[in-house]
Amino acid sequence: MVVSAMLIFVGCAMPYRTINPVSAFTGQTVNENKTGVVITCSDIDIVSAQNKWLAKKLWRNEMIFVPVKVQNNSDSSFTLSVRTLEFINDYTPVEMLESSRYQKVLGQKYWGNLLLLPVVMATSYYTETSESPEGIQLSRNGFRLNFWSGAIALLGIVNTTRTILVNQKTKKHILQNDLYLKTVQPGSKVCGFICIKADKLNSPMVRIRNIKQK
Amino acid sequence: MKWVISLFLLTMPLVLFSQNNFYILRAEVSDEQTDMPLPEAAVAVKEIGKHFISDQSGLIRMALVPGDYTLITTHDDYVLGIKKIVVTSDSTFTIKLKPFDKSVVIEEVTVVENMPLKSNRIETGLELLSSVSISSIPAIAGEKDIVKSLALKPGMQIASEGVSRLIVRGGNPDQNLFLLNGLPIFQTNHFFSFLSVVNPMLIDQVEVYKSGFPAHYGGRVSSVIDMEVKTPGMDRVHGEGDIGLLSAKAMVSVPLIKNKLAVMASARRTYLDLLGRAIIDQLEDLNFSYTDFSFSANWNLSDKNKITFFNYYSRDDFTLNYDEEYTGVPLSDNGKSWDNLLSGIQWRYAHGRFSNELKAGYSGNNTNRGVAYGTDTLAMYEKLFYSRLQNFILTDRINFDFSNRIKLDAGLQIEEVQLAPASVNYTGIDSSWTQQRISEGRFESGAVWASVNYEGIKFRAQAGLRGSLYLYNGLARFIAEPRVNLQYFLSKNSSIKTSYSRISQPLHLLSNTGLGLPVDLWIGLSEKRKPMVSNQWAAGYYMNFPVKGRRFEISFEGFYKTTENLLCYRDGFSSHIFTTANYSGEPNYLDEVTADGHGKSYGIEFLFEKLEGDFTGWVSYTLSKSLHSFKDFENGKWFNSPYDRPHNLSVVGSYILGKGWDVNFSFSLLSGQPFTVPVAVYPTYSFNILTSEPLPPFSNTIYINSERNGFRLKTFHKLDIGVRKQLKGKRNYSHWLELSVYNVYNRANSTYGYIDPYREGRLNVVSVSIFPIIPSVSYGFRF
Structure with a gap:
């Protein structure tokens, strides 16, 4: 029971708090x-x-999602990418990461809940002994859902489901708001995140890259 | 073609009209002469208080908002470079450095030491001292001294004026582990303890741990003084030298295979004896000298494999020749010598996140003291006392980074210590014999350790365990030594730290108190004599901050330390009992003449340091208490340890005046040294039974002493000032003249004290001062 309690506790998914990039601009550089x-x-x-x-x-994993807002008042569209943006953190140019680089990191692990399976099996196991009128001892054993095994199984399923849902929500929210490789149409405004390679945020700055004309 | 046009149209507005609130700068740091890129050069941008480090190609990329900036570039063995830039667009520029030394001051350039801040390190009780700091502190007769420089840091002091015996947080001098390139030094002093044995020219950086010892250190209970020797230059010949009043020293490093193999040699010798004999006739019979040599070789086998060989030898000689006129015998020599020999080889392998250091070394110490009578051709007899210690060490240390946050440090160390603490050898015309006055043999020790470092954003931890095993006389003693350091960042630049460490020491040093020829006997363990074990708790607050681009650092730290199994001579005994022959031929039983006890010390330390700018320096203050308790003294009550100095204030400064001039000073204020004095006396008047004449008063007096170490010699304070002028140099050659004044206001500080019962018919405490105002001049050069 102690083992299952620990597993349930450890396997419990933490909620993802959705961040609205629009409201995230507390301190900012323009x-x-x-x-x-x-x-x-x-x-x-x-x-x-x-x-x-x-x-x-x-x-x-040295990643930070920085809230970024782009207002394109020009008459051309452009795509937010390494080619067009330069991101600065701690006075040094930093790498911007595509979604494929950070997607794996976003998820919470749920396979730990599989470890509850042997606990469920152990608590479901039963042995019954009965005696026939002829005085013959009969024993019967097998697996049968009881209160504890049912509760543990239920918690495991709930935990796993909840983790998968939280992962989906996290991934969906981040991906939806990922500005990297997004095209900004003329006259439009986009708000979202850009993932950079850094372990702490210090004086972040971003600019449109100077592209040399040949 | 269409897509090219589309792309052109898409990006054209950005190209033509881009205007930004920052610009990206690309700096290429290279050697002025060879144009070779310089990796690991540090470029400090004064206005934002930030450093950038160049990569393997000597490149640095930085982003700055438009404006004027001053870039200060430092690199080992290169002249510090200053460049002013105006940022108005993205640009690439070069920073060319002259191959020189970073401590050289050209025009009005500030020395910026690229030292890590101790507030950013996890260990408590850490002090850092660079070669630049050592060279800027004025010293007696211009002799720069590592130990005396360290004594100006909080929690550290010298045993008495002019003496290079370091006391750390109230511990005894033998409780400090002096490591030179990882090898322990047992005799740490030259010139009757007035100078430390290591040539400061050799040292690149000193790290001192007073608490929070990392798990790979062990063997001494008070501190670890880890001295890192300069790495020989792989690119060209480097050298430096210094000629002072007491000695001359020089160092040269030569690349044998460029960027592969380089060697470095250094030497120091006093010429006090030669000068003295030339000037004063009476000194003809006195021969005194001290000298030290070192040789090291660094061989970069590949990017991953490096081999380092290191050798160090130091020796002091003191001989007084008497002729027949004084002694009535044909010729006599009375002398003493002591030496250190260190030798070690290290193979370092580093690949990715794994590194391994395998080290084999030897450290030996000999002390000889003898007297000889005879003629030039015939020795009548010779009596020699000698003390030997030989330490063989094999260490393997691995470091593995599980991630950027979690790192492992583990290893093992095997040591054999061979001891002959006190032996007397007699050689006469018709007989010779040797007595081992202390029957000590050898002991083996082994240690294994593992330590995990965790570096979080706000929280850091270092948890380690060291297991020490001592094998001696068929006995085995195992001591588990847990070490924990914790650091929590309150903000980007401020943190609180705490630590607990337990550390053991198998060797004890029996020392005579007071001044004189040092006779220190290293002794090992017995059934009764156990290893010293210290437990220490420390906690503090640390902060660094920039003011106008100059970095300051402040720290407060408190500590509480207990030490078990201290050892000292019982009252009435000294090294004399071991340095002279016993005609019964029996060795003395060490345990009968020594007493064991325990100690505790506690205190708070404060440091305020300015690390950058024209003016650099620090103020340190320590308020502490150090107590001992021996069941054989004072009925086991606590009494002041001989090294208890409650107040310790140091102010050190170095100011660059410009045009090659700079001024340095250091001021110290220290509570007086504890001292035991008689508080009552029973004079007995005796008579000569043959002549019936009275003997002098106090000739057979009974003294009643005060509480042990209950009185103090007078407060110690002094001011030293030095002025250095950079002389006009040539390309790759700089030289300077330094004038320093020790004890500027001629304070008569007590070097030691003694009881004189005969002066004016009453007991007197006599304080002896041997260092008046001492001006000196020295000439140094570097190429």
Whole structure:
């Protein structure tokens, strides 16, 4: 029971707190070029601040989701990518990460709940002994759901389901708001996150890259 | 073609009209002469208080908002470079450094030491001292001294004025582990303890651990002084030298195979004896000298494999020749010598997240003291006392980084210590014999350790365990030594730290108190004599901050330390009992003349340091108490330890005046040394039974002593000042002249004290001061 209690506790999925990138701009740096493209980034790591479990995972993998807002007042569209953006953190250019680089990191592990299976089996096991009128001892054994095994199984299923759902929600929210490789149409404004390779946020800055014309 | 046009149209507005709130700069750091890129050069941007380190190609990329900036570039063996830039666009520029030394000051350039901040390190009780700091602190007769420089840091002091015996947090001098390139030094002093044995020119950086010892250190209970020797230059010939009043020293490093193999040699010798004999006739019979040599070789076998060989030898000689006129015998020599020999080889393998260091070494110490009578051609007899210690060490240490956050440090160490603490050898015309005055043999020790470092954003931890096993006289003693360091960052630049460490020491040093020829006897363990074990708790607050681009550091730290199994001579005994022959031929039983006890010390330390700028320096203050308790003294009550100095204040500064001039000073204020004095006396007047004449008063007096170490010699304070002028140099050659004044206001500090019962017919405590104001001049050069 102690083992199952520990497993249930450890396997319990932590909720993901959705961050609205629009409201995430508490401290910010603004950069505007003459074409009218205004790009703003927040200097607070709001995703990690609001999601402690995710913060640890991101920090271990040196990733930060920085809230970024782009207002394209020019008459051309452009795509937010390494080719067009330069991201600065701690006064040094940093790498921006595509979703394929961080997707694995976003999920909480749920396979630990599989370890509950032997616990469920152990608690479901039963042995019954009866005596026939002729005085013959009969024994019967097998697996049968009881209160404990049922409760543990249920908690395991709930935990696993909840973890999968939280993972989906996290992934969906981040991917939906990932600005990297997004195209910003003329006259439109986009708000979202850009994932950078860094372990702490210090004076982040972003700008439209100077592309040399040949 | 269509997509090319589309792309052009898409990006054209961005190209033509881009205007940003920051720009990206690409700096290429290279050697001015060879244009070779310089990796690991540190470029400090003064205005934002940030350092950037160049990569393997000597490149640095940084982003700055438009404005004026000052870049200060430092690199080992290169002149510090200053460059002013105006940021108005993305640009690439070069920073060319002159191959020189970073301590050289050109025009109004500030020395910026690329030292790690101790507030960023996890260990409590850590002090860092660079070669630049050592060279900027004024010293007696211009002799720069590592130990005396360290004594200006909080929690550390010298045993008495002018003496290079370090006391750390109230511990005894033998409780400090002096490591030179990882090898222990047992005799740490030259010149009757007035100078430390290591040539400061050799040292690159010193790290001192007063608490929070990492698990790979062991063997001494008070501190670890880890001295890292300079690495020989792989690119060209480097050298430096210094000629002072007491000695001359020089060092040269030569690359044998460029970027592969380099060797370095250093030497120091006093010429006090030669000068003295040349100037004063009476000194003809006195021969005194001290000298030390070192040789090291670094061989980069490949990117992953490096081999280092290191050798160090030091020796002191003191001989007084008497002729027949004084002694009535044909010729006599009375002398003493002591030496150290260190030799070690290390193979380091590093690949990715794994590194391994395999080290084999030897450290030996000999002390000889003898007297000889005879003629030039015929020795009548010679009596020699000698003390030997030989330490063989084999260490393997591995480091493995599980991730950027979790790192493992583990290893093992096997040691054999061979001891002959006190032996007397007699050689006469018709007989010779040797007596082992202390029957000590050898002992083996082994240690294994493992330590895990965790580095979080706000929290860091270092947890380790060291197991020490001592084998002696068929006995085995195992001591588990847990070590824990914790650090929590309150903000980016401030943190609190705490630590617990337990550490053991198998060797005891029996020392005579007071001044004189040092006779220190290293002794091992017995059934009664157990290893010293210390437990220490420490906690503190640490902060660093920039003011106008200059970094400051502040720390407060408190500690509480207990030490078990201390050893000292019982009252009435000294090394004399072991240095002279016993005509019964029996060895003395060490345990009968020594007493064992325990100690405790506690205190708080404060340090305020300015690390960058024209003016650098620090103020340190320590308030502490150090107590001993021996069941054989004072009925086991606590009494002041001989090294208890409650107040310890140091102020050290170095100011660059410009045009090659700089001024350095250090001021120390220290409570007086504890001292035991008679508080009552029973004079007995005796008569000579043959002549019936009265003997002098106090000739057979009974003294009643005060509480042990209950009185103090007068407070110690002094000011030293030095001025250095950089002389006009040539390419790759710089030289300077330094004038220093020791004890500027001629304070008569007590070097030691004694009881004089004969002066003016009453008991007197006599305080002896031997260091008045001492001006000196020295000339140094570097190429």
